[in-house]
Amino acid sequence: MVLAELGKSINAALQKLSKAPVVDEALVDQILGEIAMALLKADVNAKFIKKLREDVKMEFKLCEEENINHQKLIQKAVVDGLTRMLESDRKPFQPKKGKQNVIMFVGLQGSGKTTTCTKYAYYYQKKGWKVALVCADTFRAGAFDQLKQNATKVRVPFYGSYTEADPVQIAQEGVNVFKKEAFEIIIVDTSGRHKQENDLFEEMKQVEAAVKPDDIVFVMDSSIGQACFDQALAFKKAVNVGSVIITKLDGHAKGGGALSAVAATESPIVFIGEGEHFDDLESFEASSFVRRLLGLGDINKLFQSVKDVVNMRDQPQLIQKLKEGKFSIRDLQTQFNSVLKLGSLNQFMSAIPGMGSSVLSKGNEKESIKRIQRFLCIMNSMTADELDGEGNLNFCRIVRIAKGSGTSIEEVHILLDEHKKLSKVVGNLAKTNLGGKRGNEFEQLKRNPQQMMQKMKGAIDPSMLQKLGGMDNVMNMMKQMGQMDGIQDLMKQMGGMGGMPGKAKRR
Numbered sequence: 412m413v414l415a416e417l418g419k420s421i422n423a424a425l426q427k428l429s430k431a432p433v434v435d436e437a438l439v440d441q442i443l444g445e446i447a448m449a450l451l452k453a454d455v456n457a458k459f460i461k462k463l464r465e466d467v468k469m470e471f472k473l474c475e476e477e478n479i480n481h482q483k484l485i486q487k488a489v490v491d492g493l494t495r496m497l498e499s500d501r502k503p504f505q506p507k508k509g510k511q512n513v514i515m516f517v518g519l520q521g522s523g524k525t526t527t528c529t530k531y532a533y534y535y536q537k538k539g540w541k542v543a544l545v546c547a548d549t550f551r552a553g554a555f556d557q558l559k560q561n562a563t564k565v566r567v568p569f570y571g572s573y574t575e576a577d578p579v580q581i582a583q584e585g586v587n588v589f590k591k592e593a594f595e596i597i598i599v600d601t602s603g604r605h606k607q608e609n610d611l612f613e614e615m616k617q618v619e620a621a622v623k624p625d626d627i628v629f630v631m632d633s634s635i636g637q638a639c640f641d642q643a644l645a646f647k648k649a650v651n652v653g654s655v656i657i658t659k660l661d662g663h664a665k666g667g668g669a670l671s672a673v674a675a676t677e678s679p680i681v682f683i684g685e686g687e688h689f690d691d692l693e694s695f696e697a698s699s700f701v702r703r704l705l706g707l708g709d710i711n712k713l714f715q716s717v718k719d720v721v722n723m724r725d726q727p728q729l730i731q732k733l734k735e736g737k738f739s740i741r742d743l744q745t746q747f748n749s750v751l752k753l754g755s756l757n758q759f760m761s762a763i764p765g766m767g768s769s770v771l772s773k774g775n776e777k778e779s780i781k782r783i784q785r786f787l788c789i790m791n792s793m794t795a796d797e798l799d800g801e802g803n804l805n806f807c808r809i810v811r812i813a814k815g816s817g818t819s820i821e822e823v824h825i826l827l828d829e830h831k832k833l834s835k836v837v838g839n840l841a842k843t844n845l846g847g848k849r850g851n852e853f854e855q856l857k858r859n860p861q862q863m864m865q866k867m868k869g870a871i872d873p874s875m876l877q878k879l880g881g882m883d884n885v886m887n888m889m890k891q892m893g894q895m896d897g898i899q900d901l902m903k904q905m906g907g908m909g910g911m912p913g914k915a916k917r918r
C-alpha cells in the first residue's frame with residue numbers, strides 16, 4: 412500500500428461519519444477498526460495503533476454529548492494522533508553557521524545513504540553553507556567512485572581514497588582536512604551494514620569516536636516495512652543517532668515504518684527523500700506530512716513552493732491580467748513552465764486541498780511531469796494568436812496543432828478543457844476582488860469570516876468549490892493565509908495558480 416492509498420483508506424473510513432445519521436460509540440469503534448487496519452497494512456507498529464485508537468476514543472467520549480461536528484472532531488484527533496507519533500521530543504540538530512559541524516551518516520546497505528549524503532550536502536550548499544563530503548565507506552567496492560561522481564555533479568568538495576582500507580583513518584583525515592579549510596558542514600558517509608554484521612557495527616563506533624560528530628543521521632529506506640523498528644533500534648544502541656532521514660517515499664513505500672524509526676531512535680525525522688535526484692529531499696514537518704497524507708492539503712507548503720519559485724516582480728503583466736480575470740493559453744504555458752521548475756509536482760499538488768483528482772495529478776510523479784511536457788508541446792505548436800486567444804479553436808486548428816505537436820486531437824481537447832476550467836476560476840476569483848482594485852476589501856473581509864464566506868460562495872463555481880475541498884477547507888486556507896506575510900500578493904498568485912491543477916515548478 413503506497414502512502415496515498417493509506418490516506419484514501421483513512422479518509423474513506425472518516426467519510427462514513429459524515430454520512431451516518433447518528434454518530435455513536437459503535438460507529439466510532441467501527442471507523443477506528445478500519446483506520447487501524449489501514450495503518451497495519453502500511454506497516455505502522457501495532458503498539459502505536461492501539462494508542463491512537465485509545466486517544467481518539469477518549470476524545471470522542473469527552474465530547475459525545477456536545478452538539479459538535481463529530482466527523483471533524485475525529486478527523487482532527489486522527490491527524491493529531493498521527494502527528495504525535497511522527498514527532499520526537501528531541502529537537503532536531505541545527506548546524507551552526509561559522510562553525511565546523513560534522514555530520515555522520517549511518518544506515519543499512521542500499522538504504523540510500525550515499526545518495527542522501529549528497530542531497531543533504533546540496534541542500535545546505537544551496538542555502539549558502541560551505542559544505543564538504545568524506546567517503547569513509549571502504550566496505551563496498553565502488554562506494555568512493557559513487558560519492559565522487561555525486562559530489563562532482565553538485566560541485567561539493569570531497570575526500571576519499573582508493574588505497575587506504577581503514578575507514579576510521581579516512582574519516583579522521585577527511586574531517587581534519589575540511590576543518591582546517593573552515594568548511595561549515597562536513598558530511599561523513601560510512602559503510603552500509605546489516606544488523607547482524609557486528610564487525611561493521613564496531614567500525615561505525617570507531618568512526619564515531621574518531622570524528623566526534625555533532626549529529627549522527629540514521630538513513631532508513633521506507634520500504635523495509637515492519638523490520639524498521641528493530642533495525643533502527645540496533646543502530647541507536649550502537650551509536651548516538653540524533654536524526655532520521657526516511658528515503659524512497661516516492662516509490663511503493665508503506666511509510667508506516669517512519670513511525671517506528673522515530674520511536675526506536677527517539678530522534679526526529681529531519682528530511683524525507685522522495686526521488687533519485689539530488690533535489691528530491693524535503694525538510695520534514697510532521698503535521699504537514701500527515702495532512703498531505705490524508706489529502707487535507709498543506710497550504711503553508713503550497714505557498715512556500717510558490718514563493719520559492721515565483722518571483723512576482725517578474726510577472727507584473729500576468730498579475731494585472733489575473734486581476735482583470737483574464738487567463739490566456741499563453742498564461743497557462745507560463746505557469747506550466749514554472750511548474751516544471753518546482754522540486755516535485757506531486758508534492759506541490761498534494762499541498763492544494765482537493766487537487767488530487769485533477770487530470771494533472773493522475774498517476775505517478777513522472778507521468779504527471781510527462782503530461783505537462785506534452786501539454787507544453789501542444790502549446791508550442793500554437794500560433795501567437797491562438798496562445799493569446801481564449802481557447803475557442805476550430806476543429807481544423809485542433810487537428811493542425813495535434814499533428815504539429817505529435818500528440819492527439821483528444822489531448823488537445825483535454826488541454827483546452829483544463830484551460831477553460833482555469834479561466835473560469837480566475838474569472839470568478841477576480842470577481843471577488845480579492846487581489847483587485849479595492850485591495851483593502853480583502854483586509855476587511857479577513858476580519859469578517861462570515862461575510863468572506865458569503866462572498867466566496869457566490870463567486871466560486873460549485874464544482875470548483877467541491878474540488879477545493881468545500882467551503883470549510885477554503886475558509887481554513889483563508890485563515891492560514893491570513894497569518895502569512897504578503898497575503899495579497901499570494902492571493903493574486905492563487906488566481907494564477909489557483910484551481911490550477913498542477914502548478915508545480917521544477918528547479
Ligand SMILES: Nc1nc2c(ncn2[C@@H]2O[C@H](COP(=O)(O)OP(=O)(O)OP(=O)(O)O)[C@@H](O)[C@H]2O)c(=O)[nH]1
Pocket residue numbers: 518519520521522523524525526527548551554602603604658659660661662684685686687691
Ligand atoms: N526512488 C528513490 N530512490 C532512492 C532514494 N534515495 C536513494 N535512492 C536509490 O537507492 C539506491 C541505493 O542508494 P545508495 O545511495 O547507493 O545507497 P547506500 O545506502 O549508500 O548503499 P550502500 O553504500 O551499499 O550502503 C540508488 O539506486 C539510489 O538512486 C529516494 O529517495 N527515492
